[in-house]
Amino acid sequence: SGKTEKEKGTNDKLKVGLSMNTLNNPFFVAVKEGAEAQAKERDVDIVVTDAQNDPGKQLADVENLLQQNIDILIIDPADSDAIAQAVKKANDSDIPVFTVDRQSNGGDVATHIGFDAIKSGNIAGNYMSETLGGKGNIVEIQGILGTNVGQLRSEGFNQIVEETPDFKVIARQSANFDRGEAMKVMEDILQANKEIDGVYAANDEMALGALAAIEAAGRVDEIVLIGCDAIDPSMDAIRAGKMNATIAEPPFFLGKEAVDTAIKISDGEDVEKEVILDSNLVTADNVDQIKTK
Amino acid sequence: MEQAVLEMVGISKEFPGVKALDGVSIHVKRSEILALLGENGAGKSTLMKVLAGVHQPSSGQIKINGKEVSIHGPKHSQELGISIIYQEFNLVPHMSVAENIFLGREPRLITGVIDRRRLRDETRQWLEKVGLTALSPDTLLANLSIAEQQLVEIAKALSFESNIIIMDEPTATLNEEETEKLLNIMRDLKKQGFGVIFITHRLEEVEEVADRISVLRDGKYIGSESIKNITRHQMVTMMVGRELTDLFPKLQGPYEEPALTVERLSVREYLHDINFTIKKGEILGIAGLMGSGKTPLSKALFGLYPHKEGTIKVGGKTVNTPREAIDAGIALVTDDRKDEGLVLGMSVYENLLLPSYRRISSFGVLHKRNKEKIVDRWIKALNIKVHHSSVEVGTLSGGNQQKVVLGKWLQMDPDVLILNEPTRGIDIGAKAEIYQIMKELAEQGIAIILISSDMPELLGLSHRILVMSEGTITAELDKEHFDQETIFQYAAGGELHV
C-alpha cells in the first residue's frame, strides 16, 4: 500500500523538499509554517528537515531528501559556504534547487529569496543614530557568531557606528540569538555601566531578553532598544512603549513566497535570479500597519 | 649463620594518627618459611607492603642478599626478586585469567604485540601448579569464585619465579583441601631454595609448614622463635600478650521452638530442593566444598534471589527480599566484605550503623545521641582497632574490617544470624571473643547458621552440621556423629544420612 501512495505522490502532486537550518528559533519555525501553510493552500506535498544549526547535518538532510523523489528543493542554509556542496549534490541529481533567507556561495541555484542582513544592520544603526542624535553609549548584543546572519548584521550595524564618531560602544557581547542568555548578558552590562543610551540586539528574541533585564533594573526610559525580525511579542512591546523599534523581516511571508516560487519553477516559469525582500523599520508610528502573516 | 636473603631492620611506618610499624626487624633465609604472626592491625600487611614498594618506610633499612636497597615501587620490588600476594586481591575483573597472571609481562610476538598462544600455554603451566587444571586460561576472572581468584593470585605470584615470596593470608579464603595444596606448594618452593614469608591466623598451618615464626604486636617486634622450640599455646601468648584458655566455649543445648524453616528451596543452578529447620538457640554448621552452594544458600535465606522457589519462614513470616529478611530478624554476615559487606569509602561509624538507621530514626530523621552510643559499644565489644570512628573503613586492617561487618549485624539484635566465614582473617584472640559472643547469643535463643571452611571452628561450635554438595544437602550430622572424615565424605557427594 505504501507503494501506491508513493506513486500517487510522484504522479499527481508536486513534492517539495525544504531543508531548514534549524527549528530551534521562532524565526525559522515561522518560515517553516509559512511554507507549510502555502503548501496546503496550493495542494503540494512538502517534506521538512531540521539541521539543528549543523551544516554537516544539513548536507546529510539534503542527501536524505534526494533519496525520496522530491521534485524541487528549497534550502535555508545553516552556512552559506558549506551549503554549496549540498546544492551541487542536488545539481548532480538534476533536482532544481534554490535558497531562502541565507544564500549559497556555490552550485547552481534557480533563485534566492531573502533579506539583506547588512542592510538590516544598517537600518538599525541609522535609526539608533537618528534617535540619539548621533551621540551616546551603545550596547550591541550579537547573534550566534559563526553564522553569517549573526556576523553580517553586526557588520551592517557597525558600519554606521563607525560613521558616527560620538557613538561609544561600551559593550559588545553575544547571546546566541537566545532570550534567556540575552537577559543574563544585559543584567551584567547594566551592572557595569551607569549610563547606557542605546541597545541593539540582533534579533527580537534577544531584544526581549534584554528588555526583561532593563525593566527589572527600572531603566526602560533611559534606553533606546532596537531588535530585528518583527515577531508578535516585540510588536506588542513597541506598542507598549517598552521597545523602540524592530526591523520587519517577516519569516512567515518568506516561507509562503518560497513555496510559490517552487511551484513557479516547476511549472517552467521564469523567476528572478535573486529576490531580496524588503526589510522595513517598525516603530510605534507604523507598528499597526505592518503585516507579518 | 647462613646469610639471609632478606633482612628488614628497624622499619617504622606512620600513617596519620597511627604508628603502624615501630622499629620492626625481621629476616628470612634461603629455603626457609617464616610465619609472620600478630593480631589484627599488628602491622603485618603494612610491613609486607613496605617490601612490595607500596609504602615507603619512615625509617629503617632493607637488605637483600646482604646489600642495602631502597625500594621505589612495585615494579622495582619485582625486579629485586620479591613477589607478593596481597591480602586484598589485585585482579582485573573483565580480563582473562591468563592476562591477569601475566599483566605487564605478556610474552610478545614482536614489540607490543602479544603472543596469545604462548600466553595461554604458560598460564596453563602455572594453573596446574596450583591445582586449577580444568580452568581455561581464557576464562574471565569475574566468573571465578573467591577461592579460585585466590588461587589465580597465587599462580601469578609463583610465575614471577622470584627469590622471595610473600603470602599475606592466602589461605583465608581457601578450604581445607586447597589449603593443603597450597602448603605443599610452599614446601616445594622451600625445597627449591626460595625464602617464603607466610602470614596466617591459622596456627595449625604454621605448625605444618613454617620453620620459624616472628611476631608483631601493635606495630612492634615481639620476637622470633624456631617452630621446634615453641608450642601453639606459646605462640598465642606472644601474639595476644596474655594467656588464652578455651578457644571454643561450652555450648548449652538448643531450645525446642523452631526459629527458621526452609522448605523445597531451589535457586536456578545453585540450590536444589533444600529442606531444614533450625531451632532457637541452635548453632547450625554448614559444610561443603567450594561451589557446593553454601554462599548461594546464605544469600537465598536472606531473600537475595528474587526467582527462587520454595519458602523460607521465620516466626510465621515469609522472606522474599533482604528487607523482609531483616524485618523478620535475619542478619547476614557475607563472606565478601569488600564487595558486599562494607561501603569502603564511608566511616567505621556509618558502616556500623547502616542497617540500624531505620530503627534509630523517627520519620527518617536520625538521632545523634543513639548513634554514638551504639558505635562506641561495638568498637569496644569487638575490640576494633581504630583510633577514631570517623576513619574510613577502607583504611582498617583486614581483620578489623571483618569485625565491623560483624558489629553492624550484631547491633540489629537478630533472631537468626547467618555467618558466612565470619572469622576469615580474624586473629586468634578476637576469634575467641567472637566465639564467646556466639555462645552468649545462642543462649539467649538466637539461631545461628555458621558457614565455615574452618573445620575446627565448625566442629567446635556447631550443635548440628549440614553437609552440602552440588547444591543439595547430602547429610545432616549430630554432634555425636560429626567428625572431619565423615564430613569430607559427604561433601564429596556421599548419600543422604538420616
Add this chain to the structure above:
Amino acid sequence: MSNDVTVSKQEKKQSLNKIDWLSFLEKYRVVLIFFLLCIVAGFLSDAFFTTSNIMNVLRQVSIIAIIATGMTLVILIAGIDLSVGAVMAFSGAILAGVLTAGLPLWVAILASTVVGLLFGLVNGVIVSNFGVPSFIATLAIMVIARGMTLVYTKGYPLVVSNEAFRFIGSGRIFGIPVPIIIMFVIIGLMFWILRYTSFGRYIYAIGGNEEAAILAGIRVRSIKVAVFGIAGFLSAISAIIYTSRLMSAQPTAGTGIELDAIAAVIIGGTSLAGGKGGVIGTLIGALIMGVLDNLLNLMNVSPFYQNIAKGLVILIAVLIDSRFSKLKRS
C-alpha cells in the same frame, strides 16, 4: 612511589596543628578558590563588589544552582541526569500553557512541578528497575522531552501575562530577590536531608557500594527512583523561576544546562563515581562559574576570548584544587 593513597582520611581529628590546617584547606579548598576568584574580580572591576551586582550574580546563579542540587543527589548515587534542561523547558511550557488557559497560578505551578517530578520518576524507573545506564536513559528522555516541548509550543515562546507570577522571578522579600531565597531554602533543606536523615545517608551508601546497601536492607531501587524524581522536581522549580523572569516559556530553555550543572557539581568536589560530596560544594561550584561569567561581562571581554578565559579559569581552579589535595596527601 607513594601509593599511600588512602592516608588522607585518617587524620581529621587528631595531631598537629599543621595537619589540621591542611585538613581545613583540603576540605574547604573550593571555598578558598572561590574567595580568591572574588578578590581578583573585585580588583578587576569596580562594579563587582556592589550589593546590586552581588544580588545580580546570586539571582543568575539560582537557576543553575537549583538544578545542580538535584544533579548532586543523582551523581552521589553514581548516576547522571542529562534530561534536566529539557525537563525544565517542558515544565516551563506547561506552566505557561496552564496560565494562558486562564487557570489560577497555583494550579499552573502544581502542574509544572508534577510534570517535572514525573519525568524524573520515569528516569528513575528506567534506570533502577530496568538497569539501563543513566547516561543513556536520561539522554533518551532529554530528546523526548525536547520534542514534546516543541510539539506543545509549536516552536514558539509562550508568553505569560499573569502579573502576580512575576513576583517569583523578579520580586524581593526584605530586599532579597525571591529566586535567591528559593535557592538557599532548597540547598539548605537538601544539606539537612543528606546529613541528618536516613534517606540522605542511604544515598551515600548506595553511591559508595550498591551491593552492600542492598544487603543492609536498604530499598535501593526506591531510593534511586526518588533521587531522580527530586532532580526532575528541582528542574521544574528552576523552570518556574526562569519562566517568571522572562515572563515567557522558551522552547529552548535549559539547552546545555546539564553540562553546566554537572560541572558545578564536580568543581564542588562531588565525585562522579558516587558516594562522596555534597550540596554546599555544588553551590560554590555554581557560584564560581557564575562569578566568572559575570566578571567577563563586567569587563566586556570580547565574546571570542570569553570562552578561552572561562576555560582557563576553570582549568586553573581545578588544578589548584588537585594541588591542594596532593599537598594534603604528602
Add this chain to the structure above:
Amino acid sequence: MSNDVTVSKQEKKQSLNKIDWLSFLEKYRVVLIFFLLCIVAGFLSDAFFTTSNIMNVLRQVSIIAIIATGMTLVILIAGIDLSVGAVMAFSGAILAGVLTAGLPLWVAILASTVVGLLFGLVNGVIVSNFGVPSFIATLAIMVIARGMTLVYTKGYPLVVSNEAFRFIGSGRIFGIPVPIIIMFVIIGLMFWILRYTSFGRYIYAIGGNEEAAILAGIRVRSIKVAVFGIAGFLSAISAIIYTSRLMSAQPTAGTGIELDAIAAVIIGGTSLAGGKGGVIGTLIGALIMGVLDNLLNLMNVSPFYQNIAKGLVILIAVLIDSRFSKLKRS
C-alpha cells in the same frame, strides 16, 4: 575428594545448547537490535535498502563513528572526553587556514592532525598527571578550543578551494565513498590494537582495576595520555572528512557531537565504569543512531516529532538490551 575447585565452570562449558544460545544473544545483542531496526526500516521505507541509501547512511555515520572510536578508548579507561567536538572544529579551521595560506595538502593534513593530537595530549596530561577528573578537564579544554576556533576564524567559516582535497570527503574508491573506507580502516585497526597488543590490553586493565595495573608495573600515566591523544587525533581525522565534505571549515562544527559519540559508545555496550566493551559495539551504536535519523527522514516524520521518535527508539533499544542481559542472568 580430589575432584576439584572448578566443578562449576566445567558445568558451564558442557551444558545445554540453550545456554550457549543465550550467551550468543548476550554478547551480540546490540547487533541483533541493529538488524531488527534495519528490517523495520526496510518495511517502512522502500528507499531504505537501496545501495545508494546504504552508502549514504554509512558516509553520514563515518564522522561520528570515528570520533566515537576515540571516545571508546577514553571510556574504557573510565574517562570521558567532552572536548572532541571543539577539537574537531579547531583542527578543521587549522586545516582550512593552512590550505588557504597556499601550502600543500599534506602539510595541511599534518598540521590539523598534529593540532588534534596535541589537544588530546593536553587533556591526557591534565587528567593523568594532575589528577583532575576527565569530565571537568575536557570540559574546560572544550570551551577553550571553541574560543580558539572563534578567534582563529573570527567567527566566519573558512572556505577551502583545493579541489584535490574534495576527494577525501566526496571521492570513491572502487565505488565506495572514501569516508566509509577511512572509517572501516580506523575501526579495524583499533579493534586489532585493543585485542592483540599489550597497549590495548593495558587499556582494559587500567579501566578494570587501576590499582592492579599500577602494581603490575604498567605505565598507567603514559597510557592514559596516549589514549586521550588518540581521541584528539581521531577528532582531527573526522574534521578532515567533515571539512572536505563541506569544502569549508565551520567554527561551530561538532557542537554537541560529544554526547552523540558517548551515546554510540554506551549503546554499543561499553561501560562508563571502564574496562569493558569495544569498538565494534561502538560502530553498531553509531549505526543504530544513523539509521534512525535516516529512516525518520525517509519517512518524512515532522522534525518536532522526530525527537520524540528518536528518543523512544533509543529507549526501546536499551530496554531490549537490558532485557537480553537479564535473560542471560536468570
